Structures are given as C-alpha cells and as structure tokens.
Amino acid sequence: MFHLRKTLQSIGRTTRALSTIATLQAVKRPFTAKAGAILLAAGGVILYAQKNKVYAFDYMIDTSKWMSKPITALSILEQTKDSSMRSKMELLIMRIQGEVCHKLEDLDERGKFHVDKWSRKEGGGGITCVLTDGDVFEKAGVNVSVVHGTLSQASATQMKSRGLDIKSSQPKFFACGVSSVIHPKNPNVPTLHFNYRYFEVSDTDGKKHWWFGGGTDLTPYILDEEDCSHFHRSLEKACRQHDPEYYSRYKKWCDDYFFIKHRGESRGVGGIFFDDLNKPSADSAYAFVESCADTVIPCYSPIVEKHKFDSYSYEDRQWQLLRRGRYVEFNLVYDRGTKFGLQTPGSRIESILMSLPTFAKWEYCHAPLSNSKEAKLMDVLKNPKEWI
Numbered sequence: 001m002f003h004l005r006k007t008l009q010s011i012g013r014t015t016r017a018l019s020t021i022a023t024l025q026a027v028k029r030p031f032t033a034k035a036g037a038i039l040l041a042a043g044g045v046i047l048y049a050q051k052n053k054v055y056a057f058d059y060m061i062d063t064s065k066w067m068s069k070p071i072t073a074l075s076i077l078e079q080t081k082d083s084s085m086r087s088k089m090e091l092l093i094m095r096i097q098g099e100v101c102h103k104l105e106d107l108d109e110r111g112k113f114h115v116d117k118w119s120r121k122e123g124g125g126g127i128t129c130v131l132t133d134g135d136v137f138e139k140a141g142v143n144v145s146v147v148h149g150t151l152s153q154a155s156a157t158q159m160k161s162r163g164l165d166i167k168s169s170q171p172k173f174f175a176c177g178v179s180s181v182i183h184p185k186n187p188n189v190p191t192l193h194f195n196y197r198y199f200e201v202s203d204t205d206g207k208k209h210w211w212f213g214g215g216t217d218l219t220p221y222i223l224d225e226e227d228c229s230h231f232h233r234s235l236e237k238a239c240r241q242h243d244p245e246y247y248s249r250y251k252k253w254c255d256d257y258f259f260i261k262h263r264g265e266s267r268g269v270g271g272i273f274f275d276d277l278n279k280p281s282a283d284s285a286y287a288f289v290e291s292c293a294d295t296v297i298p299c300y301s302p303i304v305e306k307h308k309f310d311s312y313s314y315e316d317r318q319w320q321l322l323r324r325g326r327y328v329e330f331n332l333v334y335d336r337g338t339k340f341g342l343q344t345p346g347s348r349i350e351s352i353l354m355s356l357p358t359f360a361k362w363e364y365c366h367a368p369l370s371n372s373k374e375a376k377l378m379d380v381l382k383n384p385k386e387w388i
C-alpha cells in the first residue's frame with residue numbers, strides 16, 4: 001500500500017488547483033474520459049474531477065488482502081458480482097480466506113502461510129493456504145475451492161438421501177466454499193473449524209437446485225466455560241440478525257452432527273451447523289452465511305489471545321493428542337465434506353485431508369481420572385450443554 005498525491009487541475013474559468021490524497025492498493029490505469037473531466041482508476045475507486053469538484057466511485061473489487069488471484073477471472077467477477085450468486089459467493093470466500101489468514105499470522109507472529117493455487121482438469125480449482133509449525137499454531141489450513149463438472153453417482157445418491165429431489169444419477173454441479181481447521185500447539189487453546197459453501201445442481205429436466213451450508217465449531221482440550229460462552233454468544237448474535245430461531249436450531253444440529261457415534265461422545269463443544277439452506281431466498285440465505293463467516297475472527301481470536309502463552313504440562317499435551325485422535329476419527333468416518341471430496345472425480349486429496357492434525361495419538365482403553373479436568377471435559381462431550 002502506498003500514498004499517492006495527485007493534483008487535479010481546476011477546469012473552466014477558475015485556476016485554483018484541487019489536491020487529493022488517496023490510499024491506494026495498486027494503480028490500475030490512469031485515463032481521461034472527456035473534455036472537462038479527469039479520472040484516475042486506482043485501488044477499486046475512480047476519482048473523477050469536474051468543475052472544481054472531486055467525485056469518488058467504487059467500481060473495482062479490492063483484492064489487496066486476498067491470498068491469491070481468484071479461480072474465476074477477475075474481469076468476470078467484476079461484471080457479475082451483483083447478478084450471479086456464484087460470483088458473490090466466490091468473492092465472499094476469497095475475502096474470508098484472506099482475512100482469516102492474515103489474522104492467524106498476526107496471532108502467531110512467526111508463522112506464515114504457504115499458498116498453493118491448484119486447478120482441476122474436470123473444472124475449476126482452489127487455493128490451499130497452510131501454516132505449519134508456527135509459535136502458536138501447529139497446523140492451520142484455510143482453503144477455498146470453486147469447482148464444477150459432473151457429480152459422482154455416490155454423491156448424488158447421498159444428496160437424494162437427504163431429501164433433495166434430484167432425478168439424474170450424475171447431474172452437473174457447481175460448488176464453492178471456504179473451509180478451515182486450526183490446530184494450536186498449546187492445549188489451552190481450542191481447535192477451530194469452520195466451513196461455508198454454496199452448491200448448485202442442474203437436473204436432467206433443466207431444473208436448478210441450489211443451497212447453502214456450513215457452520216463454525218470449537219474443540220477444546222482443557223475446558224474453559226467462559227471461552228465456550230463467548231464463542232456461542234458470538235454465533236448467536238450473528239444468527240439473531242436473520243432469524244431468532246436460527247441459533248437454537250443450528251446449535252442442536254451441530255451437537256447432533258459432530259457426535260462420534262462409535263465413541264458415544266461429541267468431537268467438541270459445538271457451535272452451529274446447517275445444510276440444504278434454500279429459503280427464504282438466495283439473497284437472504286447468502287446474507288446469513290456472510291454474517292456467520294464474518295463472526296469467525298471475533299468468536300475465536302480473543303480465546304487465542306487469552307491462552308496462547310498459558311503454561312501446560314506433559315500430561316496436558318498427551319491428552320490433547322488423544323483428543324486429536326477423536327478429531328481424525330470423525331473426519332474420516334462421518335464428515336460430509338470429506339466424503340464428498342473423496343468421491344468427487346479429480347478432487348485434490350492434499351487439500352481435503354488438510355484438516356487432519358500433524359500429530360495425534362491413540363491409547364488402548366484410555367479413561368481420564370475421576371474428578372480431573374479431563375473428566376470434566378468428557379462430561380460435557382457426552383452430555384452437550386447450553387452455553388448461553
């Protein structure tokens with residue numbers, strides 16, 4: 001970012017100069033419009049001077065905080081950002097990826113994200129950002145994907161089982177989303193997961209099915225009830241802006257979804273989770289998703305700041321690794337997103353399995369000591385509670 005001082009000469013009978021200082025990300029292209037007007041296109045803004053007045057118009061997309069160029073050509077996104085839900089969602093996930101990555105780098109102070117942009121021969125591609133072995137985060141991944149093509153029969157069958165009225169066994173599809181899992185080093189800092197996505201399926205009769213899905217959830221290793229309450233209050237506030245029933249409905253869905261059936265326990269303390277959201281309208285559903293995605297940083301970063309320098313014991317670390325083992329079990333056995341990715345032709349396995357921690361542990365017949373902090377956490381995981 002740099003500062004540009006541009007003197008706009010007065011036009012007409014006056015000879016007084018106009019000066020303006022603009023903070024710009026990049027100068028796109030200076031150009032002249034017509035007699036009596038000067039325009040400067042820069043950083044997403046047009047500065048237009050005529051008859052001693054300066055006007056500013058927002059005409060371009062601000063990409064200054066994105067981690068990479070988008071999957072779809074920027075010129076297309078600029079042209080369709082107000083008319084296409086595909087473009088609106090891609091712009092949202094690019095923004096969220098950049099904001100979250102930059103915030104995590106600030107929290108870690110040393111760690112930096114490796115950015116890997118990839119393409120899929122069947123259609124589309126993605127941007128995988130991974131930070132490893134930082135001072136605060138052992139592994140953090142923030143991915144975006146924008147893919148299209150033919151849906152696998154297994155994925156189509158799975159969607160039909162959820163009640164979606166899809167007639168074709170292998171319909172055409174479009175999907176885009178942002179997904180992140182953040183595994184900290186310190187056991188006092190919880191793991192965070194969030195995912196927000198948009199899906200379209202074009203059926204054989206020409207009908208287009210569309211929906212949104214996603215959620216944000218927290219997986220602590222050492223229970224801090226104040227953290228859990230802050231996390232859930234933040235999500236409730238985002239939900240309340242759109243529907244007073246959303247939080248309770250999607251909190252229950254999250255508790256049910258992230259339950260590890262073969263263990264009889266939850267993966268974490270929940271949050272919100274929803275899928276197949278296609279009402280009351282596409283714009284309303286998008287606005288809700290945007291609010292939830294914008295809540296990721298404020299619901300999590302204060303918890304990281306609070307605990308990232310806390311002391312912990314060898315036993316705390318071993319307990320963290322055991323709980324990460326449960327995280328791996330859920331993702332590989334139950335998670336819809338993992339299953340969809342593995343079933344999609346041309347999927348990028350490295351990005352799909354980015355959610356798995358660098359280190360995890362399994363111990364035969366492990367049980368926490370009675371009245372220990374580990375037992376306190378297990379009680380909540382076996383009996384999900386209300387946090388607000």
